[in-house]
Amino acid sequence: MKKRVAALISGRGSNMTSLIAAAKDPAFPAEIVLVLSNRPDAGGLETARKEGIAAVAIDHKAYKSREEFERAMQDVLLTHKIDIVCLAGFMRLLTPWFVEQWSGKMLNIHPAILPLYKGLHTHERALADGVKLHGATVHFVVPGMDEGPIIAQAVVPVLSTDTPETLGARVLVQEHKIYPLALNLLAAERLSTDGTRVSIKGESAGEGALIAPFIS
Ligand code: GRF
Numbered sequence: 001m002k003k004r005v006a007a008l009i010s011g012r013g014s015n016m017t018s019l020i021a022a023a024k025d026p027a028f029p030a031e032i033v034l035v036l037s038n039r040p041d042a043g044g045l046e047t048a049r050k051e052g053i054a055a056v057a058i059d060h061k062a063y064k065s066r067e068e069f070e071r072a073m074q075d076v077l078l079t080h081k082i083d084i085v086c087l088a089g090f091m092r093l094l095t096p097w098f099v100e101q102w103s104g105k106m107l108n109i110h111p112a113i114l115p116l117y118k119g120l121h122t123h124e125r126a127l128a129d130g131v132k133l134h135g136a137t138v139h140f141v142v143p144g145m146d147e148g149p150i151i152a153q154a155v156v157p158v159l160s161t162d163t164p165e166t167l168g169a170r171v172l173v174q175e176h177k178i179y180p181l182a183l184n185l186l187a188a189e190r191l192s193t194d195g196t197r198v199s200i201k202g203e204s205a206g207e208g209a210l211i212a213p214f215i216s
Contacts, residue, residue, distance in 0.1 A: 003083040003187040006034040008073075008090040013044020014172065015088040015109055015179050020051055022180030030187035034080045036073060038092050054080065060092055070098040084186060086179070087141065096143040104193070106141040107186065109179050111171050113137060113153055118146035123164040123171065133213075134158050134167060136175045138182035140193060149193040151185065152178040154210040177210055 005023070007016040013035070020032045035048035040057040048055040056076055063069035069092075077085065087108040099106065112122040114137040126134040135155040142148035154174035158167060185191050185208075190201040200207055 002028075003030040004033045004081055005030045005084045005086055005183065005187070006036055006077055006080065006082045007032055007044075007048075007086045007088045009035060009037045009042050009044040009088050010039050010091040011042050011044065011089050013042065013047055013088060015175055016044050016086075017047055018176035019086060019088065019180055019183060020048070020053065022184070028180075028184060028187075030084060030183055034076070034082060036076060038069070038090070044088075066093075066095055067097065070095060074098065074101060084183070085141075086183060088179070093145060094141070094143075099141055099143050102141065104140065105186075107138055107151070107179075107182060108141050108146070108148070109175055110137045110139070110146050111168065111175065113155060114139060114146055114150060121164075123168045126158060127162060127164060127167065132158050134171060136171050136178060138178050140198070149196060149198045150208075151182040151191060151198050152208045152210070154178045154212065157213050174210055174212060181207070181210075 007019055009016050016035060022028055023031050032053055035044060035053055035055045037045050037057050038060040040059050045055040045057060058072050060069045085102050085106040113135040117125050133155050135153060137150055138152045139150045140148040154177065156170045156174055185200060192199050
């Protein structure tokens with residue numbers, strides 16, 4: 001049985017799209033059956049509808065508290081019998097209550113090599129620090145923002161000519177590879193964690209890491 005996945009988005013949803021594309025492979029152990037956005041104008045909702053996927057907006061501004069908003073999301077997730085939640089550019093902080101409901105079943109993608117550059121504006125901050133490597137991380141979601149055991153990471157070079165936009169675009173290409181990879185591993189029940197490190201059952205070289213140090 002394929003795992004039923006919900007992607008939670010707030011914007012364009014390019015990572016969501018990469019998950020949908022990967023899940024079209026009959027061998028992929030998960031299907032994206034629901035896209036939820038806290039913003040009714042998120043571009044990704046329309047993309048999902050065109051793919052024939054249920055796309056629901058739950059406007060956080062319509063709720064008195066974070067908890068009520070999350071309970072509304074939880075109702076929809078349960079209605080759709082969701083097994084795994086993928087945060088894909090979802091720009092709301094989640095309460096410990098919601099995180100607890102999805103412990104070990106909720107992933108996030110972050111555009112930096114965690115634990116470096118938690119939070120926003122990661123590409124700007126990497127350039128300001130003059131680092132030569134940057135990248136992206138997929139991790140299990142825990143209550144702390146951009147914390148949680150790391151499943152997969154990708155590394156890209158930083159060029160002296162980079163702007164936040166060019167660097168972000170290079171990172172995004174790798175995001176679209178590691179998110180499907182991490183979801184595949186979770187849905188195939190190949191992941192376990194002690195709360196800090198993630199073990200991959202039957203791991204082959206590089207499954208949790210993509211390194212692309214050269215640009216052709
Ligand atoms: C990505 O850079 C992701 O890493 C971050 O938010 C951005 C979302 O982009 N969490 P998209 O909506 O998936 O295109």
